Amino acid sequence: MLRIEGLKSGYGKSEVLHGVSMSINAGQVVTIIGANGAGKSTLVNTLSKLLPIMSGRIEFDGRDITALSASDVVDLGIIQVPEGRKLFGPLTVDENLTLGSYRVRHAPKAELTDRRKFVLDLFPRLAERATQRAATLSGGEQQMVALGRALMAGPRLLLLDELTLGLAPIVIDEMFETLERLKREGLTMLLVEQRADAALALADHAYVMATGDVVAEGPAPDLRNDERVRKAYLGESDITSD
Amino acid sequence: MQTFGILILSGLTNGSVYALVGLSLAMTYGASRVINFAQGEFVMLGALSTVLFVTTFSLPMVVGIPMVLIVCATVGFLVERLAYRPLVRRGSQPLTIMIGTLACASIMTGTALLIWGPNQLFVPNAFSLEGVTIAGITSTPQQLAIIATFAFLMALIWFMLYRTTFGLTIRAVGIDPAVATLMGIRAETIIAFSFVFSAIVGGLTGGLVGPLLGGHVSMGIMLTIKGFMAVILGGMGSPFAAAAGGIAIGLLEATVAFYGNSFYAEPIIFGLILMMLIIRPTGLLGEWEANRK
Numbered sequence: 001m002l003r004i005e006g007l008k009s010g011y012g013k014s015e016v017l018h019g020v021s022m023s024i025n026a027g028q029v030v031t032i033i034g035a036n037g038a039g040k041s042t043l044v045n046t047l048s049k050l051l052p053i054m055s056g057r058i059e060f061d062g063r064d065i066t067a068l069s070a071s072d073v074v075d076l077g078i079i080q081v082p083e084g085r086k087l088f089g090p091l092t093v094d095e096n097l098t099l100g101s102y103r104v105r106h107a108p109k110a111e112l113t114d115r116r117k118f119v120l121d122l123f124p125r126l127a128e129r130a131t132q133r134a135a136t137l138s139g140g141e142q143q144m145v146a147l148g149r150a151l152m153a154g155p156r157l158l159l160l161d162e163l164t165l166g167l168a169p170i171v172i173d174e175m176f177e178t179l180e181r182l183k184r185e186g187l188t189m190l191l192v193e194q195r196a197d198a199a200l201a202l203a204d205h206a207y208v209m210a211t212g213d214v215v216a217e218g219p220a221p222d223l224r225n226d227e228r229v230r231k232a233y234l235g236e237s238d239i240t241s242d
Numbered sequence: 243m244q245t246f247g248i249l250i251l252s253g254l255t256n257g258s259v260y261a262l263v264g265l266s267l268a269m270t271y272g273a274s275r276v277i278n279f280a281q282g283e284f285v286m287l288g289a290l291s292t293v294l295f296v297t298t299f300s301l302p303m304v305v306g307i308p309m310v311l312i313v314c315a316t317v318g319f320l321v322e323r324l325a326y327r328p329l330v331r332r333g334s335q336p337l338t339i340m341i342g343t344l345a346c347a348s349i350m351t352g353t354a355l356l357i358w359g360p361n362q363l364f365v366p367n368a369f370s371l372e373g374v375t376i377a378g379i380t381s382t383p384q385q386l387a388i389i390a391t392f393a394f395l396m397a398l399i400w401f402m403l404y405r406t407t408f409g410l411t412i413r414a415v416g417i418d419p420a421v422a423t424l425m426g427i428r429a430e431t432i433i434a435f436s437f438v439f440s441a442i443v444g445g446l447t448g449g450l451v452g453p454l455l456g457g458h459v460s461m462g463i464m465l466t467i468k469g470f471m472a473v474i475l476g477g478m479g480s481p482f483a484a485a486a487g488g489i490a491i492g493l494l495e496a497t498v499a500f501y502g503n504s505f506y507a508e509p510i511i512f513g514l515i516l517m518m519l520i521i522r523p524t525g526l527l528g529e530w531e532a533n534r535k
Contacts, residue, residue: 048424050420050423050424070423070424071423071426071427071428074423074424074425074426075426079424080424082421082424086418086421086424087421088413088414088417088418088421089417090417091410091413091414091417095410098407098410099410099411099414099422099425099427100425102407102411102425102426102427103425103426105407149425153425153426
């Protein structure tokens with residue numbers, strides 16, 4: 001579904017990604033793990049076209065999308081849940097969800113209603129909070145809005161950037177249960193996650209990034225048992241708690 | 243009672259003009275987070291191109307006014323495309339961009355001076371300037387048209403912003419253009435729309451107020467300042483707060499002018515606004531949605 005070849009990108013003149021290649025098949029959940037500064041978020045933002053591509057190529061469904069704009073990429077169904085949630089704080093939960101469905105705004109009304117029902121079924125608490133301003137919600141609830149907003153767009157590929165950052169452990173567990181459910185529904189996802197243990201447990205395939213390069217890749221269970229990966233990215237306590 | 247009515251009417255007329263400028267300033271600000279200091283110049287352009295199309299080219303009003311609006315829309319588009327967008331793409335601070343709009347204002351005034359010269363021009367009126375007396379208060383259809391246009395545009399903008407998906411996208415772009423882009427919204431197009439829309443509102447205001455004020459190349463800056471005062475007084479972030487601020491300034495001005503001297507009106511109003519801002523720094527109605535998250 002998605003193929004990245006020799007992707008170089010960064011901020012201004014400074015290159016952060018030094019030629020990253022990876023691919024995601026339809027229905028697959030792929031995770032990228034790596035330390036802070038490895039370039040994981042840079043990669044996600046480059047895929048969303050928020051950062052300029054210096055060289056390399058991105059293909060989606062066999063089509064070259066390297067030169068497309070950020071909103072074009074959304075039109076294709078590549079939807080990002082940004083790090084730090086980035087809600088429209090002064091707007092209500094309902095309005096945030098409506099903005100999420102902007103990509104499919106011309107779809108039949110019934111389809112939009114179904115989609116909203118699906119999201120509210122996934123996160124019943126959002127129905128209670130519908131008319132509240134997003135900024136007044138708790139961190140966990142805000143993350144539900146962020147994920148719900150992305151799902152409203154009817155994503156074909158969902159990019160999740162540090163979904164659980166700064167959330168309480170119990171909320172993190174809930175989030176991963178939700179992702180598990182979305183995986184069962186067949187949603188293709190690229191998961192950038194600091195909780196490497198949980199991410200590897202969920203994912204089919206994984207890439208390990210360090211300082212702007214892919215340094216290892218393989219089926220997620222293999223990487224989970226890999227000695228070096230365990231040492232570098234999975235603390236002992238994380239493994240036993242799993 | 244009659245005096246009171248006359249006061250209210252003249253305050254409402256001037257207030258509507260300030261409110262229309264404030265409304266369009268707030269509209270642009272709402273999407274771009276920049277005060278367009280060329281906004282008053284669109285009123286000037288509206289008044290003077292009414293002279294051009296209706297007096298010089300002798301076109302009938304119904305053809306002339308749409309032409310005026312097209313001219314203003316085009317210039318508004320150019321201001322966004324040649325000043326706002328290049329500066330934003332280079333990552334300029336809002337203050338720098340505002341200086342850019344001030345440069346546009348100055349270019350517009352200079353160009354208008356070359357076209358229309360330095361003299362005050364008579365702007366042809368779309369509605370009658372003859373007094374009609376209703377309930378003992380004398381007014382003119384032109385005056386009433388200004389108030390009606392303001393009321394209509396305020397309702398229209400309210401409906402657009404708060405009752406349509408398009409309006410929701412405008413508000414979203416104002417809050418965070420990058421995140422709006424992640425929703426698939428073309429943020430730059432939305433911002434361009436806000437500039438063009440405000441330019442059209444400015445042009446219409448110019449065509450309506452021109453016959454009362456007279457057309458002059460330097461009339462724009464005074465209106466920008468009054469409109470900006472309206473925005474500050476009412477509160478940033480909501481066009482309606484700006485509109486309320488404009489009406490308040492108009493009424494205040496009329497009252498001060500009636501009981502004292504119109505010469506004192508401005509310093510007194512500035513003083514009052516200053517006092518009000520010390521008490522309520524976010525304006526009368528506060529910052530509804532102005533906070534970028």
